[in-house]
Amino acid sequence: MLSISDDQLATIHSAVQRSVDGVRRSLDPADPEDAAAIRAFLQLSGKTEQTHPGLYGDLDTLASAGQAPPDHGGQVLAIVDSGRDRQGRATARVWHLDTDGGHLAGSVALTLDADSGRPVALGYANRVGGGLAPAATRSESAQPAPATMTTVGFYHSQSAPDATPTFGMVSQTAPVSVQDQMIDATVTAPITTKGHPAVQIGLGRPNPSNDLDYFYVQDTNNNPQLVVPFTGTVNVQQPLANVGSDGQFTSGLVLSTQLYSLQGASYIAHLDSQSITSQVTGDTSTNVVTWSYPYDPSDQPGSYTSLMYNPLAAANDSRTAFFFSFQIPVDNPVTPTFDFNVCSLDWPEQPSVNCVQILDLQFWWHCLAEGSEVTLADGSTLPIERVDNTMRVRTANGGTFGVEATTRGLHKPDVLRLSTDGGHSLVLTVGHPVATPDGLRRAADLAEGDQVLTQDGTATVTGVESIESTQVFANLKLIDEHDRERGLAGAVGTFIANGIVVGDFEAMTALHERNVHSLEYMLARLPERYHTDYASTLADIARDNARYGGNF
Numbered sequence: 041m042l043s044i045s046d047d048q049l050a051t052i053h054s055a056v057q058r059s060v061d062g063v064r065r066s067l068d069p070a071d072p073e074d075a076a077a078i079r080a081f082l083q084l085s086g087k088t089e090q091t092h093p094g095l096y097g098d099l100d101t102l103a104s105a106g107q108a109p110p111d112h113g114g115q116v117l118a119i120v121d122s123g124r125d126r127q128g129r130a131t132a133r134v135w136h137l138d139t140d141g142g143h144l145a146g147s148v149a150l151t152l153d154a155d156s157g158r159p160v161a162l163g164y165a166n167r168v169g170g171g172l173a174p175a176a177t178r179s180e181s182a183q184p185a186p187a188t189m190t191t192v193g194f195y196h197s198q199s200a201p202d203a204t205p206t207f208g209m210v211s212q213t214a215p216v217s218v219q220d221q222m223i224d225a226t227v228t229a230p231i232t233t234k235g236h237p238a239v240q241i242g243l244g245r246p247n248p249s250n251d252l253d254y255f256y257v258q259d260t261n262n263n264p265q266l267v268v269p270f271t272g273t274v275n276v277q278q279p280l281a282n283v284g285s286d287g288q289f290t291s292g293l294v295l296s297t298q299l300y301s302l303q304g305a306s307y308i309a310h311l312d313s314q315s316i317t318s319q320v321t322g323d324t325s326t327n328v329v330t331w332s333y334p335y336d337p338s339d340q341p342g343s344y345t346s347l348m349y350n351p352l353a354a355a356n357d358s359r360t361a362f363f364f365s366f367q368i369p370v371d372n373p374v375t376p377t378f379d380f381n382v383c384s385l386d387w388p389e390q391p392s393v394n395c396v397q398i399l400d401l402q403f404w405w406h407c408l409a410e411g412s413e414v415t416l417a418d419g420s421t422l423p424i425e426r427v428d429n430t431m432r433v434r435t436a437n438g439g440t441f442g443v444e445a446t447t448r449g450l451h452k453p454d455v456l457r458l459s460t461d462g463g464h465s466l467v468l469t470v471g472h473p474v475a476t477p478d479g480l481r482r483a484a485d486l487a488e489g490d491q492v493l494t495q496d497g498t499a500t501v502t503g504v505e506s507i508e509s510t511q512v513f514a515n516l517k518l519i520d521e522h523d524r525e526r527g528l529a530g531a532v533g534t535f536i537a538n539g540i541v542v543g544d545f546e547a548m549t550a551l552h553e554r555n556v557h558s559l560e561y562m563l564a565r566l567p568e569r570y571h572t573d574y575a576s577t578l579a580d581i582a583r584d585n586a587r588y589g590g591n592f
C-alpha cells in the first residue's frame with residue numbers, strides 16, 4: 041500500500057495547482073508553499089531530517105535567506121511515460137538530469153487519480169556522481185489506473201559537494217488509455233546486433249570495425265553532431281486522420297525527441313517540425329504508421345536521413361538515454377490522438393501499454409585533439425590526435441591492446457599538469473586515471489611524493505599543478521575484437537602517454553563509479569555536514585541494486 045499522509049497529499053495537490061501542465065518549474069525554499077512541497081516529496085522518497093540532515097539544513101538556510109537558489113537552466117525534468125501497465129495498474133516514469141554535474145540527486149514519480157485526488161502509484165530514484173536519475177513507480181504497490189491521471193515528477197540536486205541544492209517539479213494530467221495489451225509497435229532501429237548492453241554508434245572513425253552497431257562518417261574537428269537511426273512501425277488499430285494520398289500527415293501529427301547524457305541533455309536539432317514529421321507516414325488501408333529515419337552512413341555531414349541532434353562532446357561519457365514521443369491523429373471523437381513513446385530502459389518496473397522500451401545508446405568517435413605522445417605497439421610514438429582504431433598501443437606490462445575508439449572533449453576547468461622526477465610531464469583532466477604501484481588513481485588524488493608508473497619504471501611525483509586550458513582532450517578506448525577473441529574482454533586498459541602509464545576510457549569510467557560509490561573515499565572529500573546524507577543515499581542505492589540485480 042502507498043504510505044502518503046493527508047497533509048503530504050494536500051501539500052502536493054497545492055503544488056500541482058500552482059504548476060502549468062507539462063512545464064517544469066523550480067521550487068523556491070523561501071516560499072512557504074514550495075518549501076512544504078519540497079519536504080513532502082523528500083519524505084515520500086524516504087529522506088528524513090535524520091537520514092539527510094545536510095539537505096534539510098540547506099532547506100532551512102535557504103528559507104531564512106529569503107531568496108531562491110539560482111536556476112541556471114541546468115535541470116532537465118520530463119515525464120517520459122504515464123498510463124496503465126498490462127495488469128491495469130497505474131505506472132509512470134520521470135527522468136531527471138542535472139547538466140551541471142549531479143553530484144548528489146534524487147527524483148520522484150507519483151501518480152494521482154485526477155478526479156478523486158488519491159495517490160495510485162509511487163517510486164523514486166537516487167544518483168551519485170552525475171548522470172540520469174530515472175524514477176519509476178513501483179509495480180507491486182501500484183493501484184488500478186484511474187480514467188484520468190495526474191503524473192507528478194520531482195527532483196532535488198547538488199551539482200557539486202559545495203553547490204547549493206536546487207529543487208523542481210513537473211505535473212501533467214491526461215486520460216488513461218483503456219487498452220490492456222502493449223501497443224502493436226516494432227522498433228527496427230536502433231538495435232544492437234553485436235550483443236552489446238547498449239547500442240553503439242560510431243562517429244567519424246576511419247575504420248568502422250566490428251565493435252559498432254552503426255557507423256557515420258563525419259568530420260569531428262568540432263564537437264560531433266549526434267546521429268541516431270530510428271525506424272519502425274505501429275498499428276494504431278483505428279482509422280487514421282489527416283493523411284494525404286502520399287501518406288503524409290497534413291496536420292495533427294506531433295513529435296518530440298530528446299537525448300540524455302552524463303554531461304548534458306541534447307535536443308533535436310531540427311527547427312522546422314516538418315523536417316521530422318515528413319519522415320512519418322500513414323497507410324489508411326491498414327492503419328499502420330511508419331517512421332523512417334534510417335541508417336544512412338553518408339560521407340556528407342549534415343545530409344543524414346537519421347535523426348540529427350545538437351553537437352555534444354561529452355555524450356560518450358556515459359550511456360545515453362533516448363526518448364521519442366508520438367501523437368498521431370485518429371478518427372476518434374473521444375480520443376482524437378493515438379499517443380505512445382519509445383524510450384531507453386531504466387527500471388525493470390512495468391511500463392505503460394503505450395511505451396516501447398529499447399536499449400540505451402552509446403556514442404564513440406575518432407577526432408583531432410591536442411594531446412600527448414602515445415607509445416604504439418612497436419615502441420614508436422604518435423600524437424594522440426593521430427591515433428585511431430586501426431592501431432595497437434603498448435600497455436603498462438609491456439603487452440599491447442588494440443584501439444577500439446577514441447573520445448574527445450573540451451575541458452576549460454579541472455585541468456592539471458603532472459610532473460615526475462624522471463622528467464615526464466603530462467597535461468590531463470582531474471578525473472583521468474594514472475597508474476600507481478597500488479592501482480589506478482585519479483590525477484586529482486595525487487600529490488608530491490606519490491609514486492606513479494612510467495615506461496621506465498616507478499617515478500616520484502614532483503608536481504600536480506592546476507592550469508588554465510583551452511585544449512581539446514582525447515582518450516582511448518582499448519581492447520578490440522582481436523583482444524576479446526584472445527580472452528582479454530574485461531581487462532583493465534592502460535596505455536603510455538608522454539611516458540606515464542594512464543588508464544583508458546573504460547578504466548576512467550570504472551574508477552569514477554567505484555569512487556563515488558565508496559563511502560570511505562567520499563567522506564574524506566565531503567563537508568562533514570553531508571556525511572550522513574551521502575551514507576544514507578549509498579545505502580538506498582545498494583538496497584535497490586540488491587533488489588533489482590542492476591546498477592541503480
